[in-house]
Amino acid sequence: MATNHLKISPEELEGIRATGGTGGARGNKPLELLGKIGFFLLILIIVFYTLFPFYWAIVSSLMPYKELVSTKLSFWPTTVTWDNYQKVFEDERFVRALGNSAMISTAVVILSLVFGTLTAYAMARLNFRGRTFFLYMILSMTMFPGIAIIGSLFQMMRRFNAYDTLWGLVIVYLSFALPFTVWVLANFFRAMPADLEQAALVDGATPMVALRQVLLPLAIPGMVTTGLLAFIEAWSEFLYARTFTISPKAKTVQIAISEFTGNSQYEQPYGVKMAAAVVVTIPLIIGVMLVQKRIIAGMTAGAVKG
Amino acid sequence: MASNDGAMIPKVSRFSAPPTKAGRDQERLGWVLILPTILVVLGIAIYPLLESIRLSFTNYRSSRPDRWEYIGFENYRKLLSDDVFHTAFKNTMVFTVSSVFFETVLGMIVALTIHSAFKGRGFVRTSMLVPWAIPTVVSSLLWSWMLNDSYGIVNKSLIAMGFDNFRQFSWVGNPNTALFSIVAVDVWKTTPFMALLLLAGLQVIPDDVYEASRVDGASKMQQFWQITLPLLRPALMVALVFRTMAAFRVFDIIFVMNSYNTSTMSVSVYAHRELMNNQRLGYGSAISVVIFICIAIMVVGYTRMIKVED
Numbered sequence: 170m171a172t173n174h175l176k177i178s179p180e181e182l183e184g185i186r187a188t189g190g191t192g193g194a195r196g197n198k199p200l201e202l203l204g205k206i207g208f209f210l211l212i213l214i215i216v217f218y219t220l221f222p223f224y225w226a227i228v229s230s231l232m233p234y235k236e237l238v239s240t241k242l243s244f245w246p247t248t249v250t251w252d253n254y255q256k257v258f259e260d261e262r263f264v265r266a267l268g269n270s271a272m273i274s275t276a277v278v279i280l281s282l283v284f285g286t287l288t289a290y291a292m293a294r295l296n297f298r299g300r301t302f303f304l305y306m307i308l309s310m311t312m313f314p315g316i317a318i319i320g321s322l323f324q325m326m327r328r329f330n331a332y333d334t335l336w337g338l339v340i341v342y343l344s345f346a347l348p349f350t351v352w353v354l355a356n357f358f359r360a361m362p363a364d365l366e367q368a369a370l371v372d373g374a375t376p377m378v379a380l381r382q383v384l385l386p387l388a389i390p391g392m393v394t395t396g397l398l399a400f401i402e403a404w405s406e407f408l409y410a411r412t413f414t415i416s417p418k419a420k421t422v423q424i425a426i427s428e429f430t431g432n433s434q435y436e437q438p439y440g441v442k443m444a445a446a447v448v449v450t451i452p453l454i455i456g457v458m459l460v461q462k463r464i465i466a467g468m469t470a471g472a473v474k475g
Numbered sequence: 476m477a478s479n480d481g482a483m484i485p486k487v488s489r490f491s492a493p494p495t496k497a498g499r500d501q502e503r504l505g506w507v508l509i510l511p512t513i514l515v516v517l518g519i520a521i522y523p524l525l526e527s528i529r530l531s532f533t534n535y536r537s538s539r540p541d542r543w544e545y546i547g548f549e550n551y552r553k554l555l556s557d558d559v560f561h562t563a564f565k566n567t568m569v570f571t572v573s574s575v576f577f578e579t580v581l582g583m584i585v586a587l588t589i590h591s592a593f594k595g596r597g598f599v600r601t602s603m604l605v606p607w608a609i610p611t612v613v614s615s616l617l618w619s620w621m622l623n624d625s626y627g628i629v630n631k632s633l634i635a636m637g638f639d640n641f642r643q644f645s646w647v648g649n650p651n652t653a654l655f656s657i658v659a660v661d662v663w664k665t666t667p668f669m670a671l672l673l674l675a676g677l678q679v680i681p682d683d684v685y686e687a688s689r690v691d692g693a694s695k696m697q698q699f700w701q702i703t704l705p706l707l708r709p710a711l712m713v714a715l716v717f718r719t720m721a722a723f724r725v726f727d728i729i730f731v732m733n734s735y736n737t738s739t740m741s742v743s744v745y746a747h748r749e750l751m752n753n754q755r756l757g758y759g760s761a762i763s764v765v766i767f768i769c770i771a772i773m774v775v776g777y778t779r780m781i782k783v784e785d
Contacts, residue, residue, distance in 0.1 A: 208588075212599060215585055219602050219667060223609065225628055226617050242631045284511040296498070297505030305778060306516065312717075312774050313520055314724045316743040317767035320750040320760045321526035322519070344519035347512055376504055405610035407727040412751055423612040427731050439620055446613045457608045461601055 223450070230254065230444035237439050253444035262417045263445060266425035273335055273421060274403040277342045278396045285350030286392065290380050292351065293358035294366070304355070310348035319412045326413055333419045341409050346399040353398070357391040358384060394463040397456050404453065422449050524767065530760035537754035550761035560762065562737055563745040566654060570729075570741060571722040574661045578718060579711075581662065582669030587703075589670065590677045600674075603667035611664065615731035618660040622646040650738040657732055657739055661722070669714055676710025677703070709780075716777045720770055742766050 229237060230253050232246045257263055291297070292304055322341065323332070331337030365387070366379035374382070410421040426445045429438055457464055531550055535543040554560050589600055606614065621628050624645040633641040646656040680703065688698055704711075726743040733739045735748045743766060750759030 208591075208593070211584075211588055212593065212595075215588060216599055216602055218663070219606055222614070222617055222621060222663065223605055225621060226613075229620065238626050240626075240631070242628075242635045244628075284515075287508040288512040291505045291508035295501050295505040295508070297502045300505065303509060303513065307512065308778055309774050310516055310520060312720055312770065312777070314743075314763075314766055314770045316724060316726060316746050317763045317770075318520065318523035318527055319747070320756050320763060321523040321530060323750070324756070325523060325526070340515075341519060343515050347515050351512055376501065401608065405612070407610075407612050407731075408747075411730075412747070423610060426616065427612050439623070439626065442616055443620060446616055450609050450613050453608045453610070454605060457604050458601065461604055464604070 226443045226446050226450075229440055230447050232440055234440055253440040254448070256438075256441045257444045257448060260441075262420070263422070263425045263429075265417050266420050266422045267448070269335060269419060270404055270422040273338050273342065274400050276335075276339045277346050277403040278400045280339070280343060281346040281350040281399045282392055282396050285347055285354055285395070286385070286388070288347075288351045289354035289358055290376075290384065292355040294363075294380075294384075295376065307348045307351050307355075311345070311352055313345065313348075315345070315408050319408065322409075323412060332413060333415050335419055338410060338413060338419065338421070341413065342403050342406060346402055349402070350395050350399055353395045354388070354391060357388060357395075361387060390463060394460050397460060398464070400456070401453055404449075527760045527767075528764055530756050531764045533757040535757040537756055543757070546757070550758050551765075553758065554761060554765065559737060559740070560742070560745060563740045563742045566739060567723060567725070567741045567743075569654060570658055570661070570725055571719060573655075574658045574665070574722050575715065575718050577658070577662045578666050578669045579715065581666045582673055582714075585666065585670035586673035586677055589674055600671075603670055605667075606664050607667045607671075609664070611727040612731050614660060614664050615728050618656075618663070619647065619732055622656055624648065647733050647739075653733060653736070653739045657729055660732070661725070661728055664728075665718065665721075669718065672714040672717075673707065673710060676707045680706045712780055713777075716773060716780065720773045720777070723773070724766060724770060 228244070228246055231249045231251075233248055233250045233252065236243070236246060236248070288307075292300065292307075326332040326337050326341075329337075331340065361384065366374075366376075366383040369379040369383050370376070405423065406421070407423045407427075410424050411427075414420045414424060426442070426449055429442050429445060532545050532547060533543050534546050534549070585603070589596060589603075609617070622630075624630065624643050627646075629646070630641045630644055647653050684702055684706070685698060688702055693701065724743050725741050726747065729739050729741050729744050730747070735744060735752065740748075742762060746759050746762040746766060748759075749755045749762060753759070
C-alpha cells in the first residue's frame with residue numbers, strides 16, 4: 170500500500186502544488202481525477218495513521234470492561250462509561266504521582282527559564298572569553314545520553330540524600346532542561362536586532378537593565394514556548410525517574426502509569442490504563458495546540474525528545 | 476521558521492569589548508550569568524561521566540560496596556566476548572537503521588503531501604503534533620494494548636479481514652516480530668517530527684526554481700530528484716543525524732513494551748539491567764561508556780553540520 174503511494178506521491182503532489190491544487194495545466198482529465206482521488210486518499214491515510222492510536226486510547230478508556238474483552242470488532246463504544254476515570258482518580262498512588270510530576274515539571278520550568286534566560290543573554294549578547302567553547306558544550310549537552318551517567322548519579326544521589334526525593338529529580342532534570350532552554354533562547358536573542366538595546370546602552374543603561382526592559386518583553390513568546398517544551402520533557406521523562414525513585418512519595422506519573430496493575434489477577438486493567446494514559450497526555454496536547462505555530466520552530470531548534 | 480534557521484545561530488553583531496573598564500565589566504557579567512548553567516553541566520553531567528569512566532575500570536558491585544578494586548580494561552575485554560552484549564548491540568543497530576529509514580521515507584512522503592496546497596492543510600499539520608506530544612511511556616502502553624494478543628484492535632481487525640492465524644498472535648511476545656513491532660511504534664511516534672523538519676526545509680526552497688525547470692520541460696519525478704532532494708539535503712542530514720542519535724540510545728519504548736527481554740534488548744536496556752537490576756556498577760558502567768563514545772562521535776558530526784559560530 171505504501172509503495173503504491175510512494176510511486177504517485179512526488180509526481181502528483183508536486184503537480185498539484187505547482188498548479189495551486191487545481192491541476193488545470195494538465196491535459197489528461199481521467200488521469201488527473203485519479204491523481205486527485207489518490208491524493209485525497211493519501212491525506213486520509215496520514216490523518217488516520219497519526220490520530221487513530223490516540224483516538225483508540227480515548228475510546229478504550231470509555232468502554233466498559235465487558236466490551237474491551239469481547240471478540241467482536243467495534244471502533245466505537247456502544248455504551249459509554251466513566252468507571253475507568255473514576256478508578257484512576259480513586260487510585261491514591263496515581264493521584265500522588267500526578268501531583269509529584271506537576272511539582273517537578275513546574276520547578277524545572279521555572280528554574281530553567283530563570284537561569285536559562287540569563288545564560289542565553291550572555292551567550293547571545295556579551296563578549297567574554299570561552300564563550301564559543303561553552304556554546305558548543307551546551308549544544309552537546311542537549312544530546313547527552315542519560316544512560317551514560319545513571320550508575321554514578323545513583324551513587325551521588327544516595328550520598329547527598331537526593332535519592333527518592335522530588336528535589337533530587339528536579340536537579341537531575343535540569344541537566345537536560347537547562348542546556349536546552351539556553352540553546353533555544355540564545356538563538357532567539359541573537360535573532361533580535363542588536364540596536365534594540367544598543368540605544369538603551371548609549372543612554373547609560375547597564376546590560377542587565379537593557380535585558381530586563383528591552384529584550385525580555387520581546388522574548389516572552391519565545392520563553393513561553395521554550396518553557397512548554399521543557400515542561401513536556403520533564404513530564405515525559407522516564408529513565409531517570411525509573412532509576413532514582415522507589416517509593417510513592419517521589420514516583421512520577423510515567424512510573425505510576427507503567428506500573429498499573431489490576432485489582433485482581435484475572436482482570437487486566439486495559440480500560441483503566443488507557444484512562445490514565447489520556448489523563449497524562451491531555452494537558453500536553455492542549456499546551457501544544459495553544460502554541461503550535463511556535464512549537465515547530467522550537468522543537469526543530471534542538472529538541473531533546475526521543 | 477526553517478529547521479536550519481533554528482539550529483544555526485544567525486550572524487548578529489555583538490558589542491565589541493576593547494580592554495576597557497566596560498569590556499572588563501562585560502567579561503565579568505558574562506561569567507556570572509553563565510555560572511549556574513555551567514555548574515549544573517559540570518555537577519550533573521561532566522562529573523558523573525568521569526565517575527562512570529572511573530567505575531568502568533573497577534569490579535564495583537552495589538551489593539558489596541567496600542570490596543572492589545581497579546581491574547584495568549577487564550570489563551571492556553569481557554564485553555568483547557559477551558553474547559548478551561552482542562545481541563543487544565545487534566538489536567540496537569537493527570532498531571536504529573530500520574526506524575530511521577522508515578521515519579525518513581514516511582516523513583518525506585508526509586512532508587511533500589503537506590507542502591502542497593489543499594483544504595484542511597492546517598488541520599493535518601496540527602494532527603502531526605499529536606504522536607510527538609504523547610509521552611513515550613504512554614505511546615508504548617497504548618500500542619501494547621493495540622497489539623494485545625487476545626483483545627488488541629490490530630489482531631481483531633486482521634481476523635475480521637480473514638487472517639485467522641492472528642488469533643491470539645502475540646506481536647511483542649514472539650521473538651520474530653517483537654523488535655519489528657517496537658520499531659513500528661517508534662516510527663509512528665517520530666515520523667511526524669521528521670515530517671515537520673523536512674517540511675521546514677521544503678518551505679525555504681524558492682518556487683521559481685520549480686518554475687524554471689518546468690519551463691525547461693522537466694518532469695515532476697526529475698524535479699524531485701534534481702531539485703527538491705539536493706536542496707533539501709542540509710535539512711535532511713540534520714534530521715537524519717539527530718534521529719540516529721536518539722534511536723541509538725533507545726530505552727523507554729523497549730523497556731516499557733518488553734522489559735529486559737533479550738529478544739528486544741538494546742544496549743541502553745542492557746546497561747540499565749547490569750547497573751540497576753544486577754547491581755554490577757563496574758561492568759554496567761563499561762557498557763554505558765561505550766554508548767557514550769558512540770553518541771559522542773555522532774554529536775561531533777552533528778555540531779560540524781550546523782554552524783555554531785559565525
